[in-house]
Amino acid sequence: MHIPDGFLSPQIIIITFAITIIFWIIAFKRVKGRLDERQVPLMGLLTALFFAAQMMNYPIVGGTTAHLLGGAALGIILGPFAGCISMTIILVLQAFLFGDGGLTALGANVLNMGIIGVFVPAFIVLAFNKITKGKGLLVWVFIGAFAGDVLAAIAAGAELGFSQPVFQYGLNVAVPAMAINHSVIGVIEGVVTAVLVGVLLKLRPDVLSKSSVLKSLPAVKAAQENTE
Amino acid sequence: MPLKTSLRDLVEGAESLVYVEDLSNKKGLLQSINPLVKLAITLFMISASLFVPSLSYLALMCVIPIVLSLASKIPLRALLTRTALIPFFAAVISLPILFITSGAPALNANFGLFNLTVTIEGIQRFLIFTVRVWFCVASLTLLILSMGFTAFLKMLASIRVPSIVIQLFSLTYRYLFVSIHEIQKVLIAKEARTYINRHTINLESLRHSGALLATIFIRTYERSERVYMAMKSRGFDVNNTNKSSIPPLRKKDLLFVASTTVIFGLLVVL
Amino acid sequence: MDDAIVKVKEVQFSYPGGVNALRGVSFEIRRGEKVALLGPNGSGKSTLILLMAGLLTPKKGEITVFDEKTTSKNFQKLRQRLGIVFQDPDDQLFTQSVIEDIEYGPRNLKIPEPEVKERSAHILSKIGIQHLENRPPHRLSFGEKKKVSLATALVLKPELLILDEPTANLDLVSRRSLIDTLNELNCEGTTVVVSTHDVEALPELADRVIVVSHGSLLGEGATSDVLQDSKLLDVAGLEPTSIVKLFLKLKTMGLIQDVPITVKDGEKKLLELMKTKTERTT
């Protein structure tokens, strides 16, 4: 899903960067000074892991590639703002170390994967948490991750579609192509995210206490009190 | 074995990170340019290419990355292999363009029922897209190959990226290796006591894969906690706010900016 | 039938980074032997062990284990007759609980479930780690991890047991019981190969010693000979044990002829010495 340079029109580049920069500023303000001993290694590790996961990508029709995004796991485990920063780091590293995803397309890539792909799953899980009070959590994690992937793909398709004539195809081709391809990845993403959240809840609930999405779960609260 | 293939990807990816460092240590033109200037020029070249509608100009522009690569002692092969993939996909996805663009027919093939016509306009649109993508990818690749990770972090610092973000960058880079090694260990361990491979995929084997993934994850996390302790005990601090100085602009940098602009200007005027 | 269980012939190996770990090593290990690999850090012991277990394949030369080349396709199956303990316990353990890890090997071999259970219970108590049974292996102390990784190999009851630095990080009581267990197994016919820096345990760990240094074979011989061969030990960057040191001194003073290598022999020697001394002087 990393859009390379040379695929997007100047207008789209400017618009996506504008939106992204606003989010960067907000996210940074929210995270600053709140990272503690437990959060830093977790954030570093998840960033590294999904950076690696994104390298395992497979070409698909529609001009880009498909791979695990990791936005859902980052958003849910770290909280959406820290997750957004994490994903930004991943995408910048992808661009500057591997040339995966372009410089001019960075704004668009962050918008798709680091904002839509992170906030959507986080909000789905958060909203459900309020409603069902912690039951069936992992199902909602799965749904959130799936929705995040597909929506991110649709956004990418839209950006490409609006980039005619720099890009070849219009909305009617780009959007369905991206959405269909990523619904497959979305299922895998959902399973992987559920496994990760599940194992942390079971074995290290204490590290989830900084996640704005999961900190209200009873298990997390208990672990938090225990370590204090 | 999907796990093995993806592992190889991981290791190769990590290896190429090291490779990046290698080329950036050579003493060539691009390596000696201020990283910020390089970034600005790369951005300029990529953006400019988006406004060039003509195939011949685009083709001419492709000479620039090649010349720069030679001047920077970056082997042409390294550049070409690293820039092959994305333009190739660009070409594949725009193949249909050859046929669906209306215009003067250039080629005609008859497969009984099908009648495929390639148009001149189609070829042009196809080539413009692919060549432009190659130019963009090549420009970015040169930037990457001539800038090591350390220089990259310095550059971020000089454009006022908050230091906590920079620390996270370096932490991520470290943890990338930490997690690769941890994954390797788990896989070696499994391999050493697996005598009979079962290739069937069923609920049981999926459950096993899930458990393995979970173990790898929690183990890697706990390793990274301990590595973090080690880093901390030897001075790592996320909130460390030591401002790194912006590398000064020198005559050489300005000369480089000037010459690239002139070359571009000439190309556009022509 | 040939009784060499492992044949290493002119083996060379280098790691991907270009490090030349082995530069032509040849030796044989016979069925039922207890052999130790000795050598300074980085001399190639662990590399040799991985090669013997078929987890790496030689660049040149060849290794045959149980009369089958380690490069052959059926070697993976053959490996079930061979148990290996890595130097780093993190290379050995990969599941979510100690018991699962110990039972992984036997289960993979399709040993019937009751026997698996019986074997694992037996090995847990033998190594003294029953209390760790349900703990995740990556959350143990280093020595506990090492013990669990020993258990994962011992539970397989292999014909050939290859252990990389088995006594490092073990407390002394566990070390003693490990040595006893290995000797028991050896008496029952298991061939045991260990790599070690633990010269104090050497007399009990091995009958024969193979000394490597810088990827080449420096020498081999019976344990007691090697332990007294101060020239060989010196070249290999090793030291004699403190008992040997003590008695070597007595030997240079002409008080004794041959040097004992274990505490027990030492005691005997000393008592003898005192007696003769007393006798002679009276």
Place this chain on the structure above:
Amino acid sequence: MDDAIVKVKEVQFSYPGGVNALRGVSFEIRRGEKVALLGPNGSGKSTLILLMAGLLTPKKGEITVFDEKTTSKNFQKLRQRLGIVFQDPDDQLFTQSVIEDIEYGPRNLKIPEPEVKERSAHILSKIGIQHLENRPPHRLSFGEKKKVSLATALVLKPELLILDEPTANLDLVSRRSLIDTLNELNCEGTTVVVSTHDVEALPELADRVIVVSHGSLLGEGATSDVLQDSKLLDVAGLEPTSIVKLFLKLKTMGLIQDVPITVKDGEKKLLELMKTKTERTT
């Protein structure tokens, strides 16, 4: 001024999984001392070391190092004066080359570049790992990794050096040179705390021994006393060294009064013994 550099008071600690690693331990370490932590696997030595280094914080009780409590706020001050070597070298090494790893600490302490270079060159040759300088640390043999991790702490020249199982997996020559280095540093005023199972090296490694078992303090005392206290050793799951074993035998036979703990003292003792024996009998 109080000369206790580390004060451990009624410290309890349990890991997130619920494992009770320490159940109330108290002791002090004085400036300039050489102290060893002894105890069976899983007794809590490594946990104590992490707590003393301020990398974990006690559940109950408190630890003061350099007159500051080890809370995360004071950590910055602490880490400049304290060097730690982890038991597992893979926890300790995290950069892409040995030299980078060794220079990481001094650079962070803002030591001027020429001095960093000088120090790292010195430590590389001291530990004998110059040839590994540019290798990636994770691609070394286990013993080589251990040496590099020792170097990363020694290069800091800390006032308090805490080493977890420093001699495990080292070859004997490297072990000897490490012991000499530690003793040199100690003479220059560095306080050295080691955890170890290496009783053979104990007499040279430490003047005083603290014995822990199952998360509690079992006893402490001068090294030579503890090595002869077979009751304490037994409870702690330890064994005396072979030299001590040999001479204890002589002691029970009434031949000697006090037991030597090093080879050198042993030699002296033996010669003396023979002489008196000869004299007495003549």
